[in-house]
Amino acid sequence: MPIRNVAHRLTPDQIQKNMADIAPAMSVEDATAEASRCLFCFDAPCTRACPTHINVPEFIKRLATRNIVGAARTILDANILGASCARACPTEVLCEGACVYNLEKAPPIQIGRLQRYATDPIVMTGKQVLPLAPDNGKRVSVVGAGPGGLAASAELRRLGYKVTCYDAQDKPGGLNTFGIAPYKMTNEEALLEAEYIRKMGVEFVLKARVGTDVPLSQLEAQSDAIVLAVGLGGTSKLGLSGEELDGVCGATEFIEEVRRDPTRVVLGRRIIVVGAGNTSIDAATEAKRLGAETVTIVYRRSEKEKGCYDYEYNLAKKDGVVFHWLVNPVRVVGVAGAVSALECIRMRLGPPDASGRPAPEPIAGSEFALPCDMLIKSTGQEKRVGFFKAISGVDVKGGRVVVNEGYRTGNPKYFAVGDCVNGGKEVVNAAAEAKKAAAAIHRALFGPAAIPVPQPGPRLAKPAVHPPMPF
């Protein structure tokens, strides 16, 4: 990709330093002290806030008594992707955001880091801590080895299924391997987590695109159920002229390039990222940490409507990323086939649109050009509508696969989880959906009582009211 002004490439050492873990592993003292701080809330808000409802106080109490295997078991039993969620979760809006300490104006328990402390020694070493049900004779195919596919495969394996998981990529993990900022999770960690699930007995078939390399008919013939966890497609087009110029790329593609080998990424000196979602932030901070001189985010709405979490926003600001609010691109400008500037127009907020947010409207005559050497598009990902059309009965609405509460599609053999269902959420959402889908498959194939629900035993009435004094 010829770029007009190539940024000075940092040394591998410097890159490694810039991409170092932003939430490093805890020491035993730190973890034990932090775990001891947990209040052990009843019906804990952190557990409620977690889409997979990890029993957070329980795992933390186990850490406080140095029962690390027990802590990992609590986490992985609820969420088999506990190790990657410990890194990738937006904890400040989930468990840590719900921590009651926030209401006491005290720092919340560092649940994410404690979860990593608990799961790393298990997941990264392949130590199996969850019991597997004996082979139940049924077979499930899972399409996609990203977070949703990995979690579904593992949960089904735990229930005794023979599971084959297909992925078009050369490595498993999906966005965990190719789509998360390296300072949150390394390739090695993402792959070790997938390896953990392989060791549970899940068979992976990689470099195999279902629908082309592997026909759906084959999957249908060999499976009692099929789970679609295909995620989303490539970065959406902006629909602007000049978009095909050299130096213009999509955020997910850019991040994948960084994930594959950050030392080989060719960067422009001045970079513009279009969009202000969490993926935009990842792309922007990665570009900055790899040596881009300036990284500017342009977003057509205001700061208030931005899609990224505050934590991500602050991370980008700390990295020196510049934000241009209420600015919409209108045309990509190039010189000799390579991008040289982004022509923009200023916007103002009007009455609310369909999303309920004030609709941005262009201000006539406010056009201006922002010079750049590289343009990263980050306004969302395309939906894999074509793929779903090939499966009879599977409905797609607004780009999302339609499923019931058990994540079953209109075709009873097919279940679907993850980004292709929820439109693009967190790893933890995919894990939660996968767990529900696995349970639904189990009930569908083995009857409603296949997953027993514990029932309370008998109770006598509470004692009578404390007797009053006789005088």
Add this chain to the structure above:
Amino acid sequence: MVDLTSNLAGIKSPNPFWLASAPPTNSAYQVMKAFDLGWGGAVWKTIGEPIVNVSSRYSSVNYKNFRMMGLNNIELITDRPLEENLHELREVKRYYPDRALIASLMVESTREAWHTVVKQVEDCGVDGLELNFGCPHGMSERGMGAAVGQVPEYTCQIVEWVKQVARTPVIVKLTPNISNITYPAMAAQGAGCDAISLINTINSITGIDLDTFEPRPKVRGKSSHGGYCGPAVKPIALNLLATLTTNPKFNRPVSGIGGIENWQDAVEFLLLGATNVQVCTAVMHYGFRIIDELTAGLTAWMEQKGFRTLDDFRGKSVPRIVDWGDLDLNYKIIAKIDPKKCIGCQLCYIACEDGAHQSIALNPDPNVRVPVVLNDVCVGCNLCSLVCPVDGCITMTEVDNKKPQTSWRQWQAKLAASKGAAVAAPAHGSHNAP
């Protein structure tokens, strides 16, 4: 202007904070350093026949993020030659004449041995003697320490021997490893001691290594019960102190010992009638420098309360310790949760529901995490307010039930009067024993 000077049976010190007889008072080097930093007095590490100590001597109990909540030791009395100790006592007294210097003593139970050692240390100019009848490990196996303190007759005998020759005040240090502290205390008083100090350490095994099965502290794979001290033992010490100070027949000053780490702890001992306090574990944890915090905190509190001398508040809480049978059965409090302070941990709910009296319910609105006290069934036990992590969120508020103050004893009396069936109040009050 606050005056912190203290006077225990004639032994004066510029403040009520003494170092207890223990490793921090093992040498002149340590005691002189402590005096420079402001300690009011020091009770020398117990002097007696030379002994040999074991290696690995202390072990502790940690509680969550707090290290050494309780400390255990199997160290014996001084292992330094008598002549060295005597020389150093003399030097310390020479350089620090205004501080209280007490010799702690433990020798074999013969009149000659006690007479000899008393004369030897008094010749060095010490301000008083503390007879160690409390050490619960090692020395007790040789008929000394707690072996004396646990038998009132022995206590009486040795105090009598000491008093035959002592020219300075005699303090008797008692062991808590006894079912009723009143007996040895009254024996010591009867034999003419000038003061009591309590408590010595409590028999303990602090824990076991779960990998090797060795109890701690480990001495070549084995251990022995040791003496427990530190913050964990303070409530036990306060109770034993109150057992003596609430007894009308007991009339000796008490030097309070047991888990004193800060000025609040010291004030509590004084409020229950101690004349001064002795500190050890806190110094073993943080060093002599804590004396600043102790004196500054005590001074500030006295200024705030308008007390000029220690005597102004000493013993103020003693009359408030009574037998259970004299507590008002008609006093009624119930819990009140401040929804503005509540952070929604719901610990009060589960503690009451599972651990107490099922008097707190979850909020009927599932979106509100502030639990609800069931006023009709709340027995006022305090548990919810104890587990609540927010200061002042749960308060126990009095309910005026329009009933007259009535204790169990009064109730029994009324029953007896009304029905003619006398129900005698058993005379089980611990402090009434001898």
